[in-house]
Amino acid sequence: MVKTLILVRHGQSEWNEKNLFTGWVDVKLSPKGIEEAKNAGILLKESGLKPDILYTSRLSRAIQTANIALESADRLFLDVKRSWRLNERHYGDLQGKDKSEALNQFGPELFKTYRRSYDTPPPPIADDNQFSQFGDERYNNIDPNVLPKTESLKLVIDRLLPYWQDEISSQLLNNKTVLIVAHGNSLRGLYKHLTGVSAEEISEINIPTGIPLVFELDDDLKPIKDAYYLDPEAAAAGAAAVAAQGQKK
Ligand SMILES: O=C(O)[C@@H](CO)OP(=O)(O)O
Numbered sequence: 001m002v003k004t005l006i007l008v009r010h011g012q013s014e015w016n017e018k019n020l021f022t023g024w025v026d027v028k029l030s031p032k033g034i035e036e037a038k039n040a041g042i043l044l045k046e047s048g049l050k051p052d053i054l055y056t057s058r059l060s061r062a063i064q065t066a067n068i069a070l071e072s073a074d075r076l077f078l079d080v081k082r083s084w085r086l087n088e089r090h091y092g093d094l095q096g097k098d099k100s101e102a103l104n105q106f107g108p109e110l111f112k113t114y115r116r117s118y119d120t121p122p123p124p125i126a127d128d129n130q131f132s133q134f135g136d137e138r139y140n141n142i143d144p145n146v147l148p149k150t151e152s153l154k155l156v157i158d159r160l161l162p163y164w165q166d167e168i169s170s171q172l173l174n175n176k177t178v179l180i181v182a183h184g185n186s187l188r189g190l191y192k193h194l195t196g197v198s199a200e201e202i203s204e205i206n207i208p209t210g211i212p213l214v215f216e217l218d219d220d221l222k223p224i225k226d227a228y229y230l231d232p233e234a235a236a237a238g239a240a241a242v243a244a245q246g247q248k249k
Contacts, residue, residue, distance in 0.1 A: 002224065003172040003217040006044070006051060007190065008181045010065040011036035011210040019099045019245060023091030024133045024148075029064050036210030037065040041072030043212055043230040044179075051179035053171050054078045057086035057186065058138050065210065066181035078179075084139060084147075085163035088183035092122035092150025096131035099246035111246060117152065118199035124149040153202065157189040164190065169221055184242065187213075194223060208238020 011033030015022040029037065044051070054070065056062045063082070070076045094102060094114060103111045114122045127134040132149075139147055148155065171178050180190070184207050192202045194215060207213065212230045215223055229235035 001175055001219075003175065003219075003221065004049060004177040005172060005194075005215040005217060006049060006177070006179045007187050007207075007213045007215070007227075008040050008065065008069065008179065008211070009184050009187055009207045009209050010059075010061040010181060011040070011068075013061045016209065021091045021094040021097050021099060021102065023088050023095045024059070025095050025131050026060050026136075029061055029068075033061070033065070033209065034068060037068035038072045040065065040210045040212055041069035044069065044073040044075075047212070047214075047230050049212075049214065050177060051075060051078060052176040053178055054080045055086060055168060055178065055180045055182075056080065056082045057088070057182050058082055058084045059087055059183070062086070062181045062183060066179075069181070081167065083163050083167075084142060085160050086180065086182040086186050089153065089156045089185035089189075090125075090133075090148040090151040093125050093129070094122045095125055095129075103246040112203075115246075116203040118203065119152045119154040121150040121152040121155060153185060153189055153192070156186055157193060160186060160189050161193065164193070172217060172221060173219075184209075191227070194221070195227070204243075206239040206242035208235050208242060211235045211238060 010029065012030045013022060013027045013033055014030050015025065015027045017030040017032065054066055056066050070078060106114065113120050125132045133139065168178060187207050188202060188205060191205065211234055213227055214230065215227045216225060218224050
């Protein structure tokens with residue numbers, strides 16, 4: 001039996017709108033992001049896909065998106081599980097920095113390396129940086145030694161996979177339709193794991209906000225065909241806009 005996995009990147013956040021590196025900083029959705037989240041739910045409903053269980057990160061923008069989308073899809077009753085392992089990539093010392101200023105400061109090559117290389121993390125964030133998550137109560141029950149202070153995409157995949165394997169996979173193997181509402185880079189990490197694309201290929205893949213991406217998986221949780229967006233045209237435009245971030249102004 002085909003297993004269905006639906007990935008949704010949260011709607012536009014206040015910091016996406018301001019063109020700031022966000023990572024683990026807990027910003028809210030912008031008004032446009034709220035509309036995108038509603039639209040994600042409408043797309044889901046129109047597609048006839050019926051998620052049985054919801055997973056989100058611990059960050060408000062993903063939780064808000066999931067709540068709004070499930071309301072417009074008329075599926076607020078779902079069971080929900082949340083994990084820091086689905087959080088956005090920790091952006092280290094770049095958190096809170098303007099992407100255009102960073103592009104000017106680092107130059108295009110290092111800027112892209114920090115944003116999209118597979119295994120080069122930005123410099124770590126200091127505990128006393130105003131955008132550090134040091135002491136954030138939402139991570140109180142997690143061993144401080146495993147909480148990141150910066151991450152590459154590879155490190156994101158390393159912390160995401162235990163949750164995928166121990167928790168999410170078993171729902172899919174029980175033929176539950178799974179909805180994950182998370183972040184651009186945590187979803188890129190999962191995409192790389194599921195599709196097996198190379199480190200080079202994943203650096204060119206950007207996930208747009210608020211458009212459901214559907215995987216159909218076999219019994220080994222391998223895709224039986226290419227994943228597809230429920231609104232492909234909007235997804236292509238959204239992905240191009242993400243790729244171009246930093247170049248604006
Ligand atoms: O700032 C961030 O946390 C991410 C996602 O918004 O940005 P980028 O697309 O540059 O990895």
